[in-house]
Amino acid sequence: MDNDGSGKATINDIARLAGVSKKTVSRVINRSALLNEDTRQNIEAIIRETGYVPNPQARALALRRNFLIGLVHDNPNAQMVLGVQQGILGVLKGTEYELIVHPVDRGSTTMVADIRQFVERQRPHGIVLLPPISENPELAELCRQLGCRYVRMGSDVLDAPENSVASNDRAAVHAAVRHLVDLGHRFIGLIAGPEGFRSAFERFEGFKDAMYDGPMHFNAQAVERGDYRFESGIAAGERLLANEPRLTAIFASNDEMAAGALHAAKRRGLDVPGDLSIVGFDDTAIAAHLWPPLTTVRWPILEMGRAAARKLLAGTRDAQPEAAGDPLFLSTLIERASVASPRVA
């Protein structure tokens, strides 16, 4: 008597009701091919009637593998984490998988050990690694060792296609800055992201690419570094505007710093976009809410989250099409009101 009335039905209950062994029920659950069609239908009917659902804990124990997708990150960009999360959850909805969120301390010395313990203990089906830790090759090696699927997200393809989801930051920044040049801007400042971040590097390179295209040259004087935070954007914006009065446009490596630059401009009494055009990157919630609404590069975070989840589910019974698709997702320029042609001098 496994079912005491209050508890849920177990595989034993189903087996008894169907007059078969639990192994046969197990075969039905796992869609085994070697099964008589009548038996299958009979058992499926009973499963439907009783509303039986296999116990994930028992399965996890027997299979040494859990039906969880881990989201592992040390990313301080809340918007990004949330976007990825929403993308993953959208794919997981309706499957037997659940999402488990495991943040680790940025730059902690125990970071690798922490993630190792997480994977060893939870034995998730797979994990999604967000930048910047996704750039750490040690973690990919760790996953391979532990036999855990993984997907590394980044501003560039970091691994084999089935383990990668990436955006083309460099090309996107290139296009965004060219857009400024095409409008007539010749003195364009850059607020770069912090060193050590791949995304900051890629965006910096994209900026340089655009400058080297001409007609003007790359001017290291018009570059200030921030740490991706709002306050650093204000400071960098102020330095930029103080050092180079001829500046008619600023590209900031993320929206928060762009918002900071906007504040710096307003404090100096500049009109945006009349006196100064500003372009951000990420298209987070703040971009659309600023005044003027911020022209920015939209990073398809949601789609990337979805793609990551699909890649992890590839080969399972919950697999979805296009799972093996291209790891590269294109960022696009979202034109709002913070950019205009420079005033004729």
Next chain:
Amino acid sequence: MDNDGSGKATINDIARLAGVSKKTVSRVINRSALLNEDTRQNIEAIIRETGYVPNPQARALALRRNFLIGLVHDNPNAQMVLGVQQGILGVLKGTEYELIVHPVDRGSTTMVADIRQFVERQRPHGIVLLPPISENPELAELCRQLGCRYVRMGSDVLDAPENSVASNDRAAVHAAVRHLVDLGHRFIGLIAGPEGFRSAFERFEGFKDAMYDGPMHFNAQAVERGDYRFESGIAAGERLLANEPRLTAIFASNDEMAAGALHAAKRRGLDVPGDLSIVGFDDTAIAAHLWPPLTTVRWPILEMGRAAARKLLAGTRDAQPEAAGDPLFLSTLIERASVASPRVA
């Protein structure tokens, strides 16, 4: 031979190494009282040496209870979800618990069934319910039935203290609007939240409380309803400004709508705060990034998340102090630059 070298140590390995039965090791893990101090120390030493960690899947199966905290919500407010999540994760860090995020479809007819299935299958240690579904008494009943701990978050205390974490929205709005009145504002508009939301109701009541305090009266003409989204804030702001030119201040029931009102004001060429003061609610990321930075009511989301996690962990070996504390968390007015005294007429 349980340990094949690549795999992790199991309770059997520890038992063999210590020369005791696995039950004795289990007693050490579970801090059983009836244990010889020497035995305990010996086993603990071996556990430390081998780095043994009990397998959560096996424990979950035997205990019929998982070491997971579920975050269940149908909340479209990303900032809020993320804040709560961060609070919970902060408390969970270093414990054996992990966070599992389970969103459900807003207003879906299968919502209760979905949550029931989630709880029955995962058997989480406890779940945190976010508004607006937290306001549904059916879910609390469901949790009690299934023997799952729960905490309901809300704009008001919704349940017994150990199952509640709440903010005092009504009083906070009252104070914020009084602040406007004290500065001399007499014509204050309200952008209310959508009907059916407890938070919208509480904030509306707080607004009315402040108006009835005098010296002016509550004017239903100066109330527009939004749906908590940016665009609805623009629309409501425009209606308000068109209908009542004497308006010198607007209180919006959340920051997104306040940002919308700010846009509406700028479109009409109004100076904020010179011509119009604006106050928001939530203190999300956008509030500080707007120009001018938005005066708003800070809802202590992070602290509330922490409190919820602590309440769920109360009574476990990972329990933390103040777990049983007061369910009420005070919201406070954050004064920034979007509010000033009205110009003398």
Next chain:
DNA sequence: TCTTGTTCGGTAACCGGTGTCATAACCCTG
């Protein structure tokens, strides 16, 4: 010395699934 009680630790079954291997029933072939 013989109970009696307490403390400590072991044995076996169990949680609810899965893998391996055996076996019965069936079909076809010669």
Next chain:
DNA sequence: CAGGGTTATGACACCGGTTACCGAACAAGA
């Protein structure tokens, strides 16, 4: 109809813990 190859199903151990229950060792009381 014996022999051999499939196909469908079952028996049983196992995953790594926990609980129920039982027994040994030892101290104290009769």
